[in-house]
Amino acid sequence: QVQLVESGGGLVQAGGSLRLSCAASRRTFGSSMGWFRQAPGKEREFVAYLSWSGVVTYYADSVKGRFTISRDNAGNTMFLQMNNLKPEDTAVYYCAVNPSRTTLSTAAKDYDYWGQGTQVTVSS
Numbered sequence: 394q395v396q397l398v399e400s401g402g403g404l405v406q407a408g409g410s411l412r413l414s415c416a417a418s419r420r421t422f423g424s425s426m427g428w429f430r431q432a433p434g435k436e437r438e439f440v441a442y443l444s445w446s447g448v449v450t451y452y453a454d455s456v457k458g459r460f461t462i463s464r465d466n467a468g469n470t471m472f473l474q475m476n477n478l479k480p481e482d483t484a485v486y487y488c489a490v491n492p493s494r495t496t497l498s499t500a501a502k503d504y505d506y507w508g509q510g511t512q513v514t515v516s517s
Contacts, residue, residue, distance in 0.1 A: 417468075456475075
């Protein structure tokens with residue numbers, strides 16, 4: 394079991410930055426990790442992926458070049474640095490982990506553990 398708790402969301406103007414954190418109840422080394430988001434009336438969508446090794450990253454086209462996924466050396470906390478935010482980035486952001494997966498996945502169904510979500514609102 395892994396408990397995940399997100400933080401760092403809030404209200405920001407377009408062009409601004411936020412850094413989301415996802416604290417895990419145990420070390421996540423060896424786990425595939427991801428960030429997803431869900432806007433009102435829309436399905437949950439993939440945002441970013443970090444491989445079990447912490448080396449490979451992958452991003453949705455909509456955030457590529459603006460968002461960066463990373464984790465701390467202890468392997469307990471994952472981050473999503475979001476720069477040049479746009480109103481269309483407004484959503485609830487979720488972190489997710491799959492301790493047994495070693496390959497890239499952008500599908501929510503492939504992640505076993507989820508945080509409760511943190512709201513990000515970008516005003517124009």
